[in-house]
Amino acid sequence: MQLRIEKIDYEGNGVCHNNGKVLFVKGSLKDELVEAHLVKEGKRFSIYETDQVLKKSPLRKEATCPFFKSCGGCVFDIVSYSDSLALKKEMVEDLFRQQGIGNFDLEILSSPKHYGYRNKISLKVQNGQFGYFEEETHQFVPIKNCLLAKEAIQNFLQDFSLLNFYEGSIMIRVNENDELLLAIETQDLPKIHEKILLNHKIAGILLNGKCVYNAPFFIERMDHLLYKVHAESFFQVNFDIAEKIALDIEKVFTKEDVLYDLYCGVGYFSLKLARIVKQVVGIELNQKAIFNAIYNASLNNISNVSFHVGKVEDLLEKIPLKANKVVVDPPRSGLHKNVRKVLKEKKFEKIVYISCNPKTLVRDLQDLLEVYEIESIKLYDMFPFTKHVEVLAVLKLK
Numbered sequence: 071m072q073l074r075i076e077k078i079d080y081e082g083n084g085v086c087h088n089n090g091k092v093l094f095v096k097g098s099l100k101d102e103l104v105e106a107h108l109v110k111e112g113k114r115f116s117i118y119e120t121d122q123v124l125k126k127s128p129l130r131k132e133a134t135c136p137f138f139k140s141c142g143g144c145v146f147d148i149v150s151y152s153d154s155l156a157l158k159k160e161m162v163e164d165l166f167r168q169q170g171i172g173n174f175d176l177e178i179l180s181s182p183k184h185y186g187y188r189n190k191i192s193l194k195v196q197n198g199q200f201g202y203f204e205e206e207t208h209q210f211v212p213i214k215n216c217l218l219a220k221e222a223i224q225n226f227l228q229d230f231s232l233l234n235f236y237e238g239s240i241m242i243r244v245n246e247n248d249e250l251l252l253a254i255e256t257q258d259l260p261k262i263h264e265k266i267l268l269n270h271k272i273a274g275i276l277l278n279g280k281c282v283y284n285a286p287f288f289i290e291r292m293d294h295l296l297y298k299v300h301a302e303s304f305f306q307v308n309f310d311i312a313e314k315i316a317l318d319i320e321k322v323f324t325k326e327d328v329l330y331d332l333y334c335g336v337g338y339f340s341l342k343l344a345r346i347v348k349q350v351v352g353i354e355l356n357q358k359a360i361f362n363a364i365y366n367a368s369l370n371n372i373s374n375v376s377f378h379v380g381k382v383e384d385l386l387e388k389i390p391l392k393a394n395k396v397v398v399d400p401p402r403s404g405l406h407k408n409v410r411k412v413l414k415e416k417k418f419e420k421i422v423y424i425s426c427n428p429k430t431l432v433r434d435l436q437d438l439l440e441v442y443e444i445e446s447i448k449l450y451d452m453f454p455f456t457k458h459v460e461v462l463a464v465l466k467l468k
């Protein structure tokens with residue numbers, strides 16, 4: 071079917087209309103004429119995939135990744151890096167305007183590394199091949215490499231067959247010292263081949279949640295701070311950008327402040343900000359991450375922090391120590407409605423909202439802006455060439 075693309079949506083797909091229905095067209099750009107096939111039929115919208123570009127956008131270039139078409143993870147690999155930044159900026163600005171948050175001319179900070187920036191990837195394994203699941207169809211897409219992963223991970227993938235496992239999944243993480251942490255889930259019996267240990271710096275291997283080689287964690291160093299990170303704890307995936315975000319957040323705080331760091335993980339922001347403010351209280355659901363955070367405070371000789379394990383929506387109201395400012399860095403689902411309610415009731419001086427999903431950020435802002443107003447919003451290209459973008463919104467009490 072031939073389709074003329076009207077615009078790009080905030081998922082990075084081309085958009086057009088046909089018989090009153092919205093069509094999202096993967097692999098297409100604004101103003102292009104494409105030949106595309108149906109991937110998923112819905113009542114109000116359908117998803118198509120581009121087979122051939124009949125009239126090209128001036129922005130279009132050849133994809134750098136050989137798996138671009140089948141994998142689909144890097145929607146912007148068909149434009150230059152600077153054009154991908156402009157498209158992401160436009161996507162978020164459109165979303166904010168359409169959802170009534172306001173008209174913004176947003177700054178977007180580029181990533182120093184365009185490829186080789188990710189310190190963690192999670193792969194599916196089928197028939198001894200590794201790959202990703204396609205987002206819409208959940209079909210397995212085998213790959214031989216992922217250009218987004220840091221070099222040590224890409225090198226490890228060359229030796230993947232030595233693991234001798236055929237069905238399941240593997241998460242591979244790397245720290246600044248190129249040490250790898252592997253977490254394998256499978257019913258097979260993978261082998262820890264000596265060659266893997268000799269060719270790569272392996273900090274630890276977990277098999278179905280149990281540590282089977284060395285340790286279930288590694289130590290990461292960022293900006294003179296050390297962080298113990300368990301294989302199952304969240305940690306920032308693009309360090310260069312995470313450091314830039316932390317630097318911008320630091321400007322919001324003074325030594326008088328008491329701060330809640332909600333969704334604190336292993337204490338990345340808590341420990342950085344503890345050097346500036348009077349006291350930090352962190353809340354996090356994952357017990358392994360909280361144990362890491364407590365250890366990380368002592369590892370770095372930081373004593374003005376405390377951490378609580380549990381859901382933010384359950385604990386926020388119960389913290390005895392009163393804070394005047396809050397950092398929230400929730401998962402893609404954004405803030406639970408009870409969290410938004412308490413944030414509005416408590417009337418904090420400032421809320422620093424770090425979001426990896428502009429859609430849920432907008433939903434949360436629509437609620438929080440009853441009590442707060444936007445002081446600043448900035449975008450960070452944490453995930454180059456993918457549709458994802460990190461947003462930092464600083465809110466102040468009206």
Ligand SMILES: C[S@@+](CC[C@H](N)C(=O)[O-])C[C@H]1O[C@@H](n2cnc3c(N)ncnc32)[C@H](O)[C@@H]1O
Nearest residue numbers: 304333334335338354355356381382399400401
């Ligand atoms: C985007 S990460 C941010 C982590 C941390 N701020 C950092 O920079 O490393 C979100 C974190 O929220 C945690 N989380 C998810 N749902 C939660 C909830 N309902 N309450 C508390 N923590 C939650 C996850 O375990 C994860 O560590």
